[in-house]
Amino acid sequence: MQIVDLKTCLETKARAGKITTEHGVIETPVFMPVGTAGSVKALSPDDLIETETQIILGNTYHLLLRPGTEIIQSAGGLHKFMSWSGPLLSDSGGYQVFSLGRLNKINEAGVIFRSRIDGSSHELSPEISMDIQRILGSDIVMAFDDCTSYPATQAAAKTSMELTHRWEARSLQYFRSTEPCYGYRQELFGIVQGSVYPKLRKTSCQTLVEMNFDGYAIGGLSVGEPKQDMYAMTDVVTDILPKEQPRYLMGVGKPEDLVLAVSLGVDMFDCVLPTRNARHGIMFTWKGPISVKAAREKDVHEPLDAECECYSCQNFSRAYLRHLFKANELLVYRLASIHNIHFYNALMKTMRNAILAGEFPQFQTSFYNTYNVNRAGDID
Amino acid sequence: MQIVDLKTCLETKARAGKITTEHGVIETPVFMPVGTAGSVKALSPDDLIETETQIILGNTYHLLLRPGTEIIQSAGGLHKFMSWSGPLLSDSGGYQVFSLGRLNKINEAGVIFRSRIDGSSHELSPEISMDIQRILGSDIVMAFDDCTSYPATQAAAKTSMELTHRWEARSLQYFRSTEPCYGYRQELFGIVQGSVYPKLRKTSCQTLVEMNFDGYAIGGLSVGEPKQDMYAMTDVVTDILPKEQPRYLMGVGKPEDLVLAVSLGVDMFDCVLPTRNARHGIMFTWKGPISVKAAREKDVHEPLDAECECYSCQNFSRAYLRHLFKANELLVYRLASIHNIHFYNALMKTMRNAILAGEFPQFQTSFYNTYNVNRAGDID
Secondary structure (H helix, E strand, O other): OOOEEEEEOOOOOOEEEEEEEOOEEEEEOEEEOEEOOOOOOOOOHHHHHHOOOOOEEEOHHHHHHOOOHHHHHHHOOHHHHHOOOOOEEEOOOHHHHHHOOEEEEEOOOOEEEEOOOOOOEEEEOHHHHHHHHHHHOOOEEEOOOOOOOOOOOHHHHHHHHHHHHHHHHHHHHHHHHOOOOOOOOOEEEEEEOOOOOHHHHHHHHHHHHHHOOOEEEEOOOOOOOOHHHHHHHHHHHHHHOOOOOOEEEOOOOOHHHHHHHHHOOOOEEEOOHHHHHHHOOEEEEOOEEEEOOOHHHOOOOOOOOOOOOOHHHHHOOHHHHHHHHHOOOOHHHHHHHHHHHHHHHHHHHHHHHHHHOOOHHHHHHHHHHHOOOOOOOOOO | OOOEEEEEOOOOOOEEEEEEEOOEEEEEOEEEOEEOOOOOOOOOHHHHHHOOOOOEEEOHHHHHHOOOHHHHHHHOOHHHHHOOOOOEEEOOOHHHHHHOOEEEEEOOOOEEEEOOOOOOEEEEOHHHHHHHHHHHOOOEEEOOOOOOOOOOOHHHHHHHHHHHHHHHHHHHHHHHOOOOOOOOOOEEEEEEOOOOOHHHHHHHHHHHHHHOOOEEEEOOOOOOOOHHHHHHHHHHHHHHOOOOOOEEEOOOOOHHHHHHHHHOOOOEEEOOHHHHHHHOOEEEEOOEEEEOOOHHHOOOOOOOOOOOOOHHHHHOOHHHHHHHHHOOOOHHHHHHHHHHHHHHHHHHHHHHHHHHOOOHHHHHHHHHHHOOOOOOOOOO
16 A cells, blocks of 8 residues: 655655545545444544544444444445445554453464453454455454553563564464455555564564565554653654655554654554543643633633634534533533544544645644643543 | 414314414414424434424423523523424423422412522513513413312312412513513413313413413313313313414323314424333333334334335434333434434324315324224323
8 A cells, every 4th residue: 555645844854645435535634533333433434524534444343243344344344334435444452452352362373362242252463364354344454463562571572572573473364365345455454563662663674565565554652651752763764764655653643643643654543532522521722721611611601712613603602512511411422523533534624635735843842832731620 | 373274173173273483384273393402312403393393382391490591591482492484382481390399388479499400499470481581481371370289179279270360461571571582572471271171271261361462372181180170171272262372282182182283273282202202112102102212123124114205214213212112222222212203293294284285184084093092002
């Protein structure tokens, strides 16, 4: 998979390009809302289009447990099941097995874990993950990796990374030996591990690039490490990864993280933050996040952001949103999610336009001057 | 308020007409979705328009307690607060005080009750209810009545009815002495009481009609009485109420009730049933209600109703809706509510067209032949 029409910032590593899937072209840098269980929480496919979402992410782990692959296969794939006709990326399921699952056994072959829903036993391996992602029919498939937990000693990180490399080699070999279930092309991304150790990260990059994946993700970050480590590892990795292929920083993040990671040459992001925060009334604006549930908003009959073009800002006041939150009205989860996803997409588009105009450094300065990360207090 | 372009069925009392408010014309018979706390649960104003909703209802009781009338007044009324530009009817608050509130005192002046949210003390009277509904800015205002509980002896029903009549006279007198808050016309409906006693119902009709309201509602039904009593009382009342004014049967009901009440000459309805049932997975179809959460739907990759034109049926399968319910995904409450409100509106429109075509009795026969009220089991 090539990233084309590539324009790179002269002062930073920021880059704007395009990647093509059989469900559509994606303009980068791009943010991917997370559709955990076959739904980007509270949003319909129309809402996603309306907020200018280009590609969404589905979670293999969640979909495997519910509704199960048989139902998605009989539906004709996840696109059809959830009525999303745009590009779709699926993760490998590995991360959730470790972070959410009740892990029973991990060995060279793969992992056995219990469902958090009904306690039933399930297995994941490179081959099983590829089979499931073929059934999901995602345009971009992720290799099955061992997401190194944080903190990890260098020795432990190396052991985990080497297991990842063996699993990814198996993922690739098996993936290339199987056919798409629904006729259209699927691409496979490798995932760089190596924790916070630059040497391991370099080794991981080189190993994966030799395997020749269709694109590359940076995994094992945003898992509790200091921000400077996240940025330093991203910087190391983007220096090595092939420039003509997309790079995806997994699980990141806050708006300020996206801006910095774009400056380091990342093309793709995913994170539950905009939708999860929306459901808690934390709304993103160009001046920073605000809590629309705060008492001070109770009679503010103005939108979250007067210049925002999202459906929520075009139609509803902060006072109304606050009221809906206080009254536990279902409508507000959608309105808040629409705004936050629209904001994230607008942020990416603004960065893309700045890169194309040769003005990314100016954008970056202006963003950090205007965006107050602490405006809503601690929003984690 | 006149109901115009009136066409009446020759064999039944069913009628089709039009009523005009300053927020739009309403074609009758009409169903009004309930926007309890300033939101028809899970639906946006755009969803309401998309489902062909003509008029919605707001609850004085809920809005008084939260967000409170000050905030709605500073927003410029409920239309602006909730971004609904179509016709709006508000109830008087009386019914909820009795059914939901913690009633402290009831006397000739009015009622004092405690908030179910924070325990604070509130007062409602004919005059206060009119003031609040002026502030809400509803196109149709309901007189403040005492909703007679069921069962009631004839003596108790008479006492309650007479209090209602005194309260409604005060409502009318006070309403006519006050001005709209936002410049546009508001109309006041009286509410017929009298429990299940034809004699009281007749007295109530005659008393209210002499007061000369803008329209008339039938209250105190669908409160636990046998269906035949509900129909019999409706039949008695619609024989007396002036033909040139709208009649509104409050709190009704199931599709089969709507069809029968239309045959008795009712023009307007409201009920939480379509939205509440939607949130529990009970979906209305022309063959009767179905539970989309049922195991048999798990791999049915077809819409709820293949002929339905709602957004949900046009895009999503029963299997997907069931999955979303099982996964507690917020999206499903909206999709299910869209379908049920669309169904109710389509039912009303079908009845209207049948009346206009002179084919209402045929419609009624066909509906009862096709619609299995017990299809989903007990759906209450």
